[in-house]
Amino acid sequence: MTPETALPDSLWAATAAPAPAYARLRSDLACDVAIIGGGYTGLSAALHLARAGRSVIVVEAAEPGWGASGRNGGQVIAGLKANPDDLLAEFGEALGGRMVARMGAAADLVFALVEHYGMDCHARRTGWIQAAHGPKPLRDLIAPRYRQWKARGVAMELLDRQQVAAALGSDPSAYIGGFRDPRGGVLQPLGYARGLAAAAMREGATILHNAPASGMVRDKAGWSVAVGAQAIRAAQVVLATNAYSSAFAPRLWSDLHRTIIPVTSFQMATPPLAGAADHSVIPGGEGVTDSRRLLLYFRRDHTGRLVMGGRSPVEDRPSAADAAPLQAAIARVFPALPAQPAEFVWTGKVAITRDKMPHIHMPAPGLIAFLGCNGRGVAVCTAMGAILAELAAGKPAAELDYPVTAPDHFTLHGFRKLGVFALSQYYQLLDRLEARMGAA
Numbered sequence: 001m002t003p004e005t006a007l008p009d010s011l012w013a014a015t016a017a018p019a020p021a022y023a024r025l026r027s028d029l030a031c032d033v034a035i036i037g038g039g040y041t042g043l044s045a046a047l048h049l050a051r052a053g054r055s056v057i058v059v060e061a062a063e064p065g066w067g068a069s070g071r072n073g074g075q076v077i078a079g080l081k082a083n084p085d086d087l088l089a090e091f092g093e094a095l096g097g098r099m100v101a102r103m104g105a106a107a108d109l110v111f112a113l114v115e116h117y118g119m120d121c122h123a124r125r126t127g128w129i130q131a132a133h134g135p136k137p138l139r140d141l142i143a144p145r146y147r148q149w150k151a152r153g154v155a156m157e158l159l160d161r162q163q164v165a166a167a168l169g170s171d172p173s174a175y176i177g178g179f180r181d182p183r184g185g186v187l188q189p190l191g192y193a194r195g196l197a198a199a200a201m202r203e204g205a206t207i208l209h210n211a212p213a214s215g216m217v218r219d220k221a222g223w224s225v226a227v228g229a230q231a232i233r234a235a236q237v238v239l240a241t242n243a244y245s246s247a248f249a250p251r252l253w254s255d256l257h258r259t260i261i262p263v264t265s266f267q268m269a270t271p272p273l274a275g276a277a278d279h280s281v282i283p284g285g286e287g288v289t290d291s292r293r294l295l296l297y298f299r300r301d302h303t304g305r306l307v308m309g310g311r312s313p314v315e316d317r318p319s320a321a322d323a324a325p326l327q328a329a330i331a332r333v334f335p336a337l338p339a340q341p342a343e344f345v346w347t348g349k350v351a352i353t354r355d356k357m358p359h360i361h362m363p364a365p366g367l368i369a370f371l372g373c374n375g376r377g378v379a380v381c382t383a384m385g386a387i388l389a390e391l392a393a394g395k396p397a398a399e400l401d402y403p404v405t406a407p408d409h410f411t412l413h414g415f416r417k418l419g420v421f422a423l424s425q426y427y428q429l430l431d432r433l434e435a436r437m438g439a440a
């Protein structure tokens with residue numbers, strides 16, 4: 001079933017700066033690079049390719065930012081989920097070192113683009129806090145991440161139980177410690193997607209909305225992307241549809257869609273916090289993510305609302321009643337807050353890969369695909385877009401700051417919903433047990 005192309009009823013849709021005037025496809029077109037998907041990945045690739053002098057057309061089924069890029073938590077986080085030392089161990093000193101440096105600088109890129117193009121997206125470099133829900137995640141995840149980035153010159157701050165509680169305005173029983181990473185921050189995610197689109201257009205890219213690609217074929221002259229009755233001819237195609245790869249066409253290229261499992265994440269926003277709560281809840285304005293497998297992520301927005309996100313079995317079109325688990329999480333973390341209504345509720349899809357790493361593939365000559373941010377993509381996808389642009393502009397794959405890999409498919413992909421449900425139950429149990437061990 002083709003999804004609705006209207007934006008979801010989210011806080012971000014209600015408060016974003018207006019979109020620029022996108023183009024409509026009315027006749028066949030030709031360009032150097034056609035990009036399918038107008039999220040951060042596709043828009044950043046378009047921006048960087050246009051800057052490099054290539055002619056670029058972005059084909060977006062709905063409107064730029066309709067997918068995860070206009071629905072996420074807006075937390076700008078530097079680095080991949082894998083820790084730097086693990087990347088070096090897996091990819092070696094040379095490539096692993098380039099991956100760490102490039103992804104570590106991903107948040108710098110976001111804030112630099114926002115400033116350079118004057119994007120109206122309430123970006124603030126307030127830092128990112130990762131908080132530990134128990135002793136095991138503190139020891140195995142938070143402490144090594146803190147140490148490894150600190151050793152690379154990042155001014156990371158280690159926080160104990162009381163310091164986390166003071167930084168979040170939370171109950172000391174909620175988290176036993178954490179760190180603050182000064183590279184991160186927050187922004188209005190849909191505003192940022194629109195800002196990237198406007199910047200790409202300013203550099204000469206064409207962005208088509210309401211333009212779902214239904215297929216693509218390659219002949220001697222290059223690629224042809226079908227959009228309705230029209231076609232876009234291009235020497236190269238960048239596939240940037242990520243978690244929404246099967247939303248508008250069941251399979252755009254072979255079985256690439258089987259390399260990811262789309263998982264739903266749910267968010268709610270309270271009304272603007274008033275009085276003492278306005279000053280006590282995350283007074284520094286950081287983005288906050290905890291260490292649970294089914295993680296909670298939260299922040300204040302530019303209107304003073306508390307935005308809380310987490311895993312949910314609800315897929316599309318949630319109701320305010322579906323926010324009950326997130327309201328319970330708010331009550332647990334911020335027991336001093338009066339009960340908060342869910343003024344906005346919305347969902348989005350995160351693409352999970354088998355190894356939990358984002359992947360660049362080149363499944364055919366002139367076809368570049370990117371899939372699988374695994375829930376971390378505001379900064380990472382912006383940086384990936386720039387890397388895809390380098391690849392499309394002719395940089396050899398071996399010289400990139402990220403590997404080009406062979407697609408790694410999930411077996412039993414058809415049973416993914418059952419698998420996600422079973423794994424969620426198991427993770428929830430582990431998270432609870434670990435949190436119980438950290439109770440003050």
Ligand SMILES: Cc1cc2nc3c(=O)[nH]c(=O)nc-3n(C[C@H](O)[C@H](O)[C@H](O)COP(=O)(O)OP(=O)(O)OC[C@H]3O[C@@H](n4cnc5c(N)ncnc54)[C@H](O)[C@@H]3O)c2cc1C
Pocket residue numbers: 036037038039040041042059060061062063064065066067068069070071072073074075076077211212213214240241242243244245246247248249252265266267297309347348349350373374375376377378379380381
């Ligand atoms: C609820 C939620 C919260 C998140 N919170 C954070 C966070 O706080 N911080 C963080 O770093 N990351 C977060 N993420 C992850 C981040 O949002 C994503 O990694 C990132 O937005 C992915 O960008 P993308 O461009 O690759 O994909 P998307 O933004 O999903 O873009 C893909 C686009 O492809 C289009 N498309 C699909 N099929 C076609 C077709 N056939 N033809 C044309 N167009 C098509 C879709 O319409 C869509 O717009 C979150 C994700 C979700 C879902």
